[in-house]
Structures are given as structure tokens and as C-alpha cells.
Amino acid sequence: MTHAAPESPDHARPVVFRNGTVLTMDDAHTVLADGDLLVVDDRISAVGRALEVPEGTLEIDARGGVVMPGMIDTHRHMWQTAMRGYGADWTLTQYFVWYYLEHGNKFRPEDIFAGNQLSAWESLEAGVTTTVDWSHGLQTVDHADAAVDALQSVPGRFVLAYGNIQAAPWEWTADPAVHSFFERRRAGSDDMLGFQLAFDVTGDPAFPEKAAFEVARELGLAVTTHAGVWGATNDDGIRLMHENGFMTPETTYVHASTLTRDSYQRIAATGGSISVATESECSAGQGHAPTEQVLQYGIPVSLSMDTSVWWSGDMFSAMRATLNADRMAEHMDAHLKGETITHLRLRAQKVVEWTTRGGAHALGRDDLGSLQPGKKADVVLIKNDASPVSFPLLNPYGHVAFQAQRADVHTVVVDGRVVKADGKLVGIDLAPVRREIESTIEYLRGACGDEVWQQGMFPQMPDAEASILDNPYQYSDYVDEGKRAGGEERVLGR
Ligand SMILES: [Zn+2]
Secondary structure (H helix, E strand, C coil): CCCCCCCCCCCCCCCCCEEEEECCCCCCEEEEEEEEEECCCCCCEEEEEECCCCCEEEEEEEECCEEEEEEEEEEEHHHHHCCCCCCCCCCHHHHHHHHHHHHHHHHHHHHHHHHHHHHHHHHCCCCCCEEEECEEEECCCHHHHHHHHHHCCCCCCEEEEEEEECCCCHHHHHHHHHHHHHHHHHCCCCCEEEEEEECCCCCCCCCCCCHHHHHHHCCCEEEEEEEEEECCEEHHHHHHHHHHCCCCCCEEECCCCCCCCCHHHHHHHHEEEECCCCCHHHHHCCCCCCHHHHHHHHHCECCCCCCCCCCCCCHHHHHHHHHHHHHHHHHHHHCCCCCCCCCCCCCHHHHHHHHHHHHHHHCCCCCCCCCCCCCEEEEECCCCCCHHHCCCCCCHHHHHHCCCCCCHEEEECCEEEEEEEEEEECCCCHHHHHHHHHHHHHHHHHHHHHHHHHHHHHCCCCCCCEECCCCCCCCCCCCHHHHHHHCCCCCECC
């Protein structure tokens, strides 16, 4: 190694990555072998070979590694990281029951803080330089302030997508306290922190969510919404949004799995992005990741991890899961027709693109997502000389998508600051982070009671007495009779 790790985030000092394989992710998909990348202040200053650098520049030896844009996760319920791995064997129904109906309202502001803080560090550690906090546990403005305080305590880039599953979207978005929250927190924020509104559209023909969309428009906030989630949201919600003029290029449609051609056409025509969360879709039951459809209709795509209550919080897993799911579907569709796939439609380059510039596009941040002079300096070096998996480095996109792991994230730069160096986070003391999580878990376990806590983690198969759960979105009296007749009710084993 040619450099010493800095003691703390260092803005004043330029940084140069030397002799790496640079995935610029520019329009021409330029890959530079033996390339250098120079960061000055918060911007990428130059990309090239044997760059001249200012005196005092921090030199990082990137030889044998991949230099790529910081990864972007457009949908993560960061507060739920406090319960990492708890729901590993859940279905979506069990998730809805635990958080939406039974226990989500137990979370206090300090619990939101603890989860967000841990999740934010986790992002940086894995080279995820921008994370959208799909923060739907904000039952009071105190919870929202705690969420933002946590995000601002960590040197990453975040977007708080404000949500509240404990109230109807048209109720909490009308709350004057929520409006003054945005006034307060947006006034004090820079481009390290953005804001969105996060809520779902149930398909109620009365379209009560209209008022929430109007608030988003009034406040100039993009809307992110779980769309096409089997049994919860469907084409009706998309159609109502479209007919009322609320589908815009800034809108993010999370999952967008269980939708028909009509909805994909409306999304494509209005320019919004789909956030594909394949690891989630594969096991929770929203529907199959819509990778075939986004390619077919030319819909912009970003990737996301959804929640660490089940899954990993790194984009390597997202890329891998997305390639695997698409290829499995492509092969199986062919096999059903007695045919053989000889050329795969979804390539490693594409998923790397989705997790970098795709995320930047979804957030309207064209200054992120690629390594070009003038862009914001969010940069990741993947390099692990001690690992036999680090060589040979032949196909850099394939290497990133299928070979690399979070432990191979050597250096992370956000906004020109080194936040991870030599494989270690800079300026973090994990002890208080851990203490705050432990105190949240102790509180939640106590509030649930031991038996309920254990049963929640290890759900038993239902017996004959199993109760039937209606749509988890119980904000209005609306019941989709078509869905009921279609047998989409859930049997719940509790
Ligand atoms: Zn989600």
C-alpha cells in the first residue's frame, strides 16, 4: 500500500486513485485499464492515465482493483435494520402483520434513530454512497427528526422518503407539523440530504391518495410508491395516478411486479423509474422482478434492497439476485416451450449500470452515477489483494456483479471525503451504535413479550383454525371484491 489511512474525513486534500480498472459508466461505457481518477474538493477533477496531481494529494493504489461510481440504493426501510435478520423466513403477509398491524407502532424516535444510524453506516461500508430511506415508520414528527438526525450523523448521501404506515397518506400529509418539518429540515440541508414522500396507492376508486399527491406537488417532493405488489397494490393504483396527472418523471415505482402491460405503458410514457428489489421479490411474494418488462418497454431502472429485516444491505447481492432471477425466468419460459436460450438478454454491465447511473437518474441527480470530470466525487474502489477472488480481473462488470463482496470494498469516497479506507470505515465508533441497537431490541422484546417476539421470528405453519387476513392497507373501508373473488386472500398462521 502506498498511502496511510486518514484519521478523519478529509475534504481539503485531493485524492487520486492510481492504475485501477476504471468503470466510468459514461454514455460510451468507457472502461479504462491502468486508469487514474483524481478528486479535488467534492468533484471528480480528471479521469485518465498517469495524471498530474496537486501537491499533497492522497495517493491510493488501485492496481488490481475496480474503480467505479458509488452505488445507489433507491428503496431501503432503514429503520428496520434495527431488527436485522429477524424476518428471514417471513412472507410479505407476515411482514405486514408485524410492522403494519401489530408492532410497528411500538417504535419510538430513538428506535428509528438506532436503526437508521446502523443502516447508514452499513451502506457506506458496502460502497452504497446514496441510500433512499423509505422511512414509513414516522408516526410523529419526532420520529422524522430522529430519522434525519441519524442520517446526518453519518457521512453518506441520503434521501429521506417520508412515510407513515400508522396513518392514511391523506391524513399524515395534511398534518401542519409535517409541513413545518419539511420547512425546517430542508432549510438546513445541502445536496447530501434529499426528501421525497413515500406512500402506497390502494386502488380505492375514490382515490383518497389524491390529497397526498397534491401535498407532494405543493412541496415540490417526488413520490415513491410500492406499486404492483401482489395482494396489496395493482393496476388500479397506477391508472388512478395517471388519470389524475400524478405520474411524473420523478416518480419511483418500487417493485412494479404484479402489473399488466397497461401499467408498464403508462410508466414508460410518463418517464418514471422502477426500483427493482429482486432479493425481496424472490422471497416475499410481491411478484417476479419486472426485468423483462423494463427492458421491453424501455423503463428507467434502479436497484434496491428493501429491508435488512430479511435481506442484505449491499448492492452486490442486488445485482446478483437480479441477474439470477431474470435468467431463471428466461430459461424457464423457454423450457416450457421446449426451447433453449442460447444468448442471455440481461448482461452484467446492465445491472452495474442500474445500481449506479440508474439510481442517479431515478433521483434526478445527473451529477451522480458516473465517473466523469465535474461530477460529484462519490467513488468506490473494489480491491482485496489478500483474496484469491481478486484475480484474474478479466471482465470487470462480471467481476463486480458475480465475484465481488462487500468485504472487497477497499475505499469509499462520498462528496470528496474518504469515508472508508483500506477496508475500514473512517471516523466511526461502533460501540455506541451497537449500544443503541441493543437498547432498542431490549425494549421491543419487552414490549412484545418473549413469546410473541420468538413466534414472530420463527412463524409456525398454520393449523386448521387459521384466520384469514384482509388487505393490510386498512386506511379506508375499501375492499377489492375482485381480488377476494380471485382468491388473493392470505392464510395467516398465527
Ligand atoms: Zn419496501
